[in-house]
Every structure is written in C-alpha cells, then in structure tokens.
Amino acid sequence: MTVSSSLPAAVGSVASYAFWGPDGRALADFYAAALGWRVAEEFPGEDGTPTAFLVTDGSTRFVFYTARNFTAPSWPEEELPFHLDLAFDDVPAAEERLLGLGATKPAHQPGGEYWTVLLDPSGQPFCISGGWSADS
Template identity: 80%
Template sequence: MSATTSSLPVAVGTVTSYAFWGDDGRALADFYAAALGWKATQEYPDENGVPTAFLVTDGTTTFVFYTARDFTAPDWPKDELPFHLDLAFDDVETAEQRLLGLGATKPAHQPGGDNWTVLMDPSGQPFCISARWQES
C-alpha cells in the first residue's frame, strides 16, 4: 500500500527548528542573532561537557548552530548547496553593510542581479539578502 492510499491517519507535524553546521557554532549563533536582531537563548554541551550547540530564536522560529569537528565550507558556486538561508530586510543596502561589519563577506559571483545579493557567513556558507516581498 502506498503512502497516499494508506488507511493510517495523517500525521501533521511542525518544524521546530532549523539546524546548521559550521566550524564554530557559537560564532555562527552570535552572527545570526545579531544579523536578525534575535536572541541567543541556550547552549548544549557534547558528551565531554563542551558547548557545541547554540540556539537563536525570535520566540517563534529557532535556529540551532552546531560546532562540527570536520566541517568544511562548500566551495560555492562550484559545489551545490543542500540548503541556504534567504533573509529579507526593509533596507537592503544598510543590511548589507551591517552584515559585512558583523563578519560576512561578499563573493564576486552574484547570480541574483537586482533581485538578491549573496553573502558568506563567518563559516563560509552562502546566504542571500533581499528586500521584503511586497504583496501586490
């Protein structure tokens, strides 16, 4: 029996957090907390008691940033990305300058034209910034 024709009740789930790996989870948590105006709320230790997971939230959405011992940043744009973040701001130019001041870098490759700007977070992973979407 396929999943679409199963007689089992449909399980409805919710996403509770989004997790990201990097070479320094604390640095990523601090960067994204500052970038979004959110708060770093909790940290979790590994089996040796060393904090390796750090939570950042606005009260409704939670990001978890992990310190991964063997993390290697993608060689973007050569490497495909399993996922990335798109962040929207009212003033994209001001946001870009602020993010660069927080430790982001701007790669030469910018495939978004006037639609979005690609930046690299402190771990070397790309994310995009753009203007907030306006409903028409």
C-alpha cells in the same frame, strides 16, 4: 500518482532549523546579531562543552552546531542543498551591517537586482533581499 494509506495523516511542524560550522557559538552570535534575535540556550556535547547554540526571536528557532570536520561548500562550483534567504527593509544598510559583523561578499552574484549573496563567517552562502511579495 495517488498514494493511499489507512494510517491517519501526520501533522507536523518545524521545531528548529539546524546548521553546522567550525564554531557553532560564532555562527549563533553572527545570526543573532544579523537578525536582531538572541542566543537563548546552549547545549553541551559529549564532553560537557557547549557545542550547540539556540538562536530565537521567540517563535522561530535556529540551532548552530560546532562540527569538528566542517568544510564550507565550494559555492558556486558545488550546488547547495540548503541556504537561508533573509529579508530586510533596507537591503543596502543590512548588507553594510552584515559585512561589519563578519560576512563577506563573493564576486559571483547570480541574483541581479533581486537578491545579494553573502557568505557567513563559516563560508556558507546566504541571500539577502527585500523579501517576497504576497504574490510570489
């Protein structure tokens, strides 16, 4: 199916990736430490209390929000609409470090030798691996 339009094609880019959890600052601190990035900025909520926290390496940005009614997904029973895949040169060392930062490792590991599933401090799954080859 071809869709035609008289409007010019929109060109966009991703400004940031946003995540919610019970404590946005704790998630920001976790992912900043996990990736070797930094928490660069905080944004206040309606009451003036910081509720959103920007983590960056200077080119990619994640924003972690505090959500009052956040509930972690019941994975693997529930399918995930989105999750992170993080790549590390030394996956076993990264796993050990991430577990030390507060991640947990669920019993269900569907990735076999290709990736490992961990849960961040809010209970949301993310994967770690050696990355993808250029042919993937």
